[in-house]
Amino acid sequence: xxxxxxxxxxxxxxxxxxxxxxxxxxxxxxxxxxxxxxxxxxxxxxxxxxxxxxxxxxxxxxxxxxxxxxxxxxxxxxxxxxxxxxxxxxxxxxxxxxxxxxxxxxxxxxxxxxxxxxxxxxxxxxxxxxxxxxxxxxxxxxxxxxxxxxxxxxxxxxxxxxxxxxxxxxxxxxxxxxxxxxxxxxxxxxxxxxxxxxxxxxxxxxxxxxxxxxxxxxxxxxxxxxxxxxxxxxxxxxxxxxxxxxxxxxxxxxxxxxxxxxxxxxxxxxxxxxxxxxxxxxxxxxxxxxxxxxxxxxxxxxxxxxxxxxxxxxxxxxxxxxxxxxxxxxxxxxxxxxxxxxxxxxxxxxxxxxxxxxxxxxxxxxxxxxxxxxxxxxxxxxxxxxxxxxxxxxxxxxxxxxxxxxxxxxxxxxxxxxxxxxxxxxxxxxxxxxxxxxxxxxxxxxxxxxxxxxxxxxxxxxxxxxxxxxxxxxxxxxxxxxxxxxxxxxxxxxxxxxxxxxxxxxxxxxxxxxxxxxxxxxxxxxxxxxxxxxxxxxxxxxxxxxxxxxxxxxxxxxxxxxxxxxxxxxxxxxxxxxxxxxxxxx
Amino acid sequence: xxxxxxxxxxxxxxxxxxxxxxxxxxxxxxxxxxxxxxxxxxxxxxxxxxxxxxxxxxxxxxxxxxxxxxxxxxxxxxxxxxxxxxxxxxxxxxxxxxxxxxxxxxxxxxxxxxxxxxxxxxxxxxxxxxxxxxxxxxxxxxxxxxxxxxxxxxxxxxxxxxxxxxxxxxxxxxxxxxxxxxxxxxxxxxxxxxxxxxxxxxxxxxxxxxxxxxxxxxxxxxxxxxxxxxxxxxxxxxxxxxxx
Numbered sequence: 001x002x003x004x005x006x007x008x009x010x011x012x013x014x015x016x017x018x019x020x021x022x023x024x025x026x027x028x029x030x031x032x033x034x035x036x037x038x039x040x041x042x043x044x045x046x047x048x049x050x051x052x053x054x055x056x057x058x059x060x061x062x063x064x065x066x067x068x069x070x071x072x073x074x075x076x077x078x079x080x081x082x083x084x085x086x087x088x089x090x091x092x093x094x095x096x097x098x099x100x101x102x103x104x105x106x107x108x109x110x111x112x113x114x115x116x117x118x119x120x121x122x123x124x125x126x127x128x129x130x131x132x133x134x135x136x137x138x139x140x141x142x143x144x145x146x147x148x149x150x151x152x153x154x155x156x157x158x159x160x161x162x163x164x165x166x167x168x169x170x171x172x173x174x175x176x177x178x179x180x181x182x183x184x185x186x187x188x189x190x191x192x193x194x195x196x197x198x199x200x201x202x203x204x205x206x207x208x209x210x211x212x213x214x215x216x217x218x219x220x221x222x223x224x225x226x227x228x229x230x231x232x233x234x235x236x237x238x239x240x241x242x243x244x245x246x247x248x249x250x251x252x253x254x255x256x257x258x259x260x261x262x263x264x265x266x267x268x269x270x271x272x273x274x275x276x277x278x279x280x281x282x283x284x285x286x287x288x289x290x291x292x293x294x295x296x297x298x299x300x301x302x303x304x305x306x307x308x309x310x311x312x313x314x315x316x317x318x319x320x321x322x323x324x325x326x327x328x329x330x331x332x333x334x335x336x337x338x339x340x341x342x343x344x345x346x347x348x349x350x351x352x353x354x355x356x357x358x359x360x361x362x363x364x365x366x367x368x369x370x371x372x373x374x375x376x377x378x379x380x381x382x383x384x385x386x387x388x389x390x391x392x393x394x395x396x397x398x399x400x401x402x403x404x405x406x407x408x409x410x411x412x413x414x415x416x417x418x419x420x421x422x423x424x425x426x427x428x429x430x431x432x433x434x435x436x437x438x439x440x441x442x443x444x445x446x447x448x449x450x451x452x453x454x455x456x457x458x459x460x461x462x463x464x465x466x467x468x469x470x471x472x473x474x475x476x477x478x479x480x481x482x483x484x485x486x487x488x489x490x491x492x493x494x495x496x497x498x499x500x501x502x503x504x505x506x507x508x509x510x511x512x513x514x515x516x517x518x519x520x521x522x523x524x525x526x527x528x529x530x531x532x533x534x535x536x537x538x539x540x541x542x543x544x545x546x547x548x549x550x551x552x553x554x555x556x557x558x559x560x561x562x563x564x565x566x567x568x569x570x571x572x573x574x575x576x577x578x579x580x581x582x583x584x585x586x
Numbered sequence: 587x588x589x590x591x592x593x594x595x596x597x598x599x600x601x602x603x604x605x606x607x608x609x610x611x612x613x614x615x616x617x618x619x620x621x622x623x624x625x626x627x628x629x630x631x632x633x634x635x636x637x638x639x640x641x642x643x644x645x646x647x648x649x650x651x652x653x654x655x656x657x658x659x660x661x662x663x664x665x666x667x668x669x670x671x672x673x674x675x676x677x678x679x680x681x682x683x684x685x686x687x688x689x690x691x692x693x694x695x696x697x698x699x700x701x702x703x704x705x706x707x708x709x710x711x712x713x714x715x716x717x718x719x720x721x722x723x724x725x726x727x728x729x730x731x732x733x734x735x736x737x738x739x740x741x742x743x744x745x746x747x748x749x750x751x752x753x754x755x756x757x758x759x760x761x762x763x764x765x766x767x768x769x770x771x772x773x774x775x776x777x778x779x780x781x782x783x784x785x786x787x788x789x790x791x792x793x794x795x796x797x798x799x800x801x802x803x804x805x806x807x808x809x810x811x812x813x814x815x816x817x818x819x820x821x822x823x824x825x826x827x828x829x830x
Contacts, residue, residue, distance in 0.1 A: 120634045188645055195641050200634045208608045223601070226641065227594060230649035234656065238752070245741055247748040249660070265665040265745060270656055273587055277652070305615060313610065324594045561614035581618045 036122035037548050038107045041129045045103035052136050053096035057507050059088040068500025070481040079167035081480045082151030089154025095136055097424055101289040106194045106218045112538035113215050115203025115556045117549050119193040131186030138179040145171035158250035158271050162243045177236040184229045194222040205558035212536050212562040216313055217292020220320040221285045228281035235274040272334055276327035283420050284323040288316055290427035291358055294380045297430050298362055300534045301377035302369030303573050305563035308361040315354035322351050332400050333407045341400040348398035375449035379430030382457040383423050390419025411471025414464045422460045437531045441544050442524030448516040452509050459506035466495045533574050536562050540576050593651040632791050639795050643802050650806050657749050667744045671815050672733050678726035685719030686804045688712050689797040696793045699785030713772050720765055727758050753810045761803055768796050
């Protein structure tokens with residue numbers, strides 16, 4: 001069954017620390033603040049992302065308060081409502097989920113899982129975080145600028161984004177575009193690191209096909225991001241030109257308040273093309289790392305090798321490639337050649353194939369597994385269900401004729417929150433519960449974790465399932481209030497009350513999670529080096545938490561793939577990747 | 587968006603070619619022990635830096651190709667009025683070519699310097715000439731912008747102008763970044779000046795990376811220039827006829 005190369009084990013010389021040049025910190029500042037250690041950078045990225053995510057959470061509460069109880073809260077006016085929507089969307093998609101998956105988990109897991117000492121360009125990696133932090137600060141600064149943050153919607157469509165009447169037209173939009181530009185520059189620095197580390201920094205024996213799927217997911221997502229983010233950068237720069245220098249890249253000639261503006265001939269559709277050329281890969285930039293992490297969580301906590309590893313890898317790559325030719329399905333109602341609509345509907349629906357392969361493989365991995373319902377596993381299972389739900393409504397919206405009536409209704413809001421909001425965030429939580437013991441040396445509190453999972457998971461369904469129904473009723477999205485309409489029944493209003501209350505409760509559960517993060521830092525149970533009895537290299541480090549340089553004196557040598565769980569005849573139900581074949585009891 | 591789709595297709599082809607050589611059809615669950623080619627040891631800082639630059643150039647390439655896509659979409663509108671091409675622009679292009687040649691020369695000298703003595707001066711001259719030509723190019727570009735502005739081709743008067751200033755400006759910005767890297771490389775070379783025997787691999791690498799980046803920026807500039815002169819327009823018209 002097993003091919004063992006005779007003599008392979010003896011012929012490998014050990015790699016000493018000396019043959020790798022590492023930057024050694026000299027002071028507290030260079031060790032914990034301006035650190036070049038990918039693990040510290042990962043923690044900095046994650047904490048910043050969670051902090052700004054908390055702002056987005058509060059914004060969603062405020063939005064829901066307005067939708068559930070219109071007119072009750074006098075401090076929410078039309079302008080501030082649009083500012084809530086815009087900032088909530090942008091923060092969640094870019095500054096929280098993208099940043100935590102790639103900057104957080106990417107930085108922490110890529111070097112450790114691949115058996116590397118650090119990222120290949122540690123200095124650039126450090127710059128990446130500080131530019132990201134600057135981007136976040138510029139974004140937050142728009143709250144303190146005259147006119148407040150922009151209220152253009154997270155898609156920032158021109159011409160309305162830079163016309164008077166849109167909140168934040170003075171400073172908000174400028175700061176938003178600047179912040180996005182900074183984010184992209186910072187991300188490019190980090191992304192170069194992630195890609196080159198995967199390509200060039202792997203330990204000996206770590207072939208591509210032995211990499212954990214987490215690394216495959218983050219790697220492919222980073223490649224997508226490196227190619228797609230420039231589209232947003234170009235769009236942001238061009239819109240800044242339009243706003244500040246009076247060019248007309250995106251601005252058609254128009255009359256505002258009875259006054260002819262100096263703009264003329266620009267194409268708002270051009271912006272939409274550029275935006276969605278970034279925007280659709282963005283969906284997979286957050287989904288692919290989630291796919292990868294969930295595969296590892298399921299395999300580890302079901303004590304069973306991942307089903308169809310090769311198919312999983314191929315599916316990740318195929319989804320990544322396809323994600324570049326579907327962007328215009330966000331523009332069905334913008335007006336386009338019907339043949340284009342047909343083409344983009346076709347490519348969109350094709351993505352269901354590799355995605356379905358992944359779902360089948362997760363389910364088949366669970367089948368007859370020794371399932372441990374730990375908190376990470378609960379979140380992973382929650383992800384599968386939620387992702388399937390969100391994906392199925394994607395089949396509705398991917399078809400032009402179905403999309404046209406549903407476009408701009410709450411159905412779309414429900415769809416994308418399920419598929420790229422709730423689903424990846426469940427994975428982020430699962431991953432934090434899974435790797436927190438490695439990062440801090442202590443387990444997160446289980447009771448608080450159970451509370452957090454059940455309230456979040458059930459609550460998310462209570463929030464977003466009714467929204468599908470609202471959308472089918474025709475309740476439009478982005479509306480400050482419904483007013484008097486003939487087609488929206490009374491039941492929609494009571495449903496909105498319900499959703500708002502559920503949202504407040506789910507938000508509260510996240511505060512419990514944050515408390516747990518701090519509480520367990522000191523009071524959590526000692527984790528030991530490998531509490532989940534996992535095979536991948538990050539659990540085989542000499543110290544927990546791993547020190548600078550990750551692996552002590554010798555770098556690990558990899559002898560097997562990442563999923564040797566419950567191998568027949570093995571002494572334990574897992575065989576670490578760095579255990580030589582000879583050491584296995586037969 | 588045709589240009590960017592083509593660009594992504596090229597990148598995808600490169601990735602596919604590379605993946606095809608990675609034994610993607612192997613069955614890792616059956617393979618134990620150290621098999622085949624062992625990665626990790628072979629990856630020296632040299633290849634890491636080269637791969638890093640390659641990936642970075644792909645990102646920068648995608649940025650410019652997206653601008654070109656936007657340009658070609660916008661160009662078809664009836665209000666498009668192309669800019670005249672000032673003579674100075676041709677001189678600038680020639681200077682940028684010279685800058686690339688100088689760095690190429692430095693790179694060749696650095697390569698020879700591994701086996702031959704006395705090449706360090708050639709490297710220094712190449713780097714200095716490359717930097718000087720690049721600075722001249724930047725000054726020349728500013729002069730071109732001033733000429734065009736003086737002639738009434740303001741940024742906001744026509745989208746053709748806006749695109750030209752934007753693309754030329756971004757190109758110049760990337761060249762400025764390149765000059766920073768070139769400055770760091772030069773600092774390394776001058777540090778090694780007291781050991782004139784052989785040129786270290788570190789220097790050869792830095793000089794090589796600078797030269798590659800310069801050639802890339804020259805290529806980008808030639809494309810921007812060809813769009814400005816309308817060659818691309820002609821090609822697009824021909825393509826349009828072929829497809830219709």
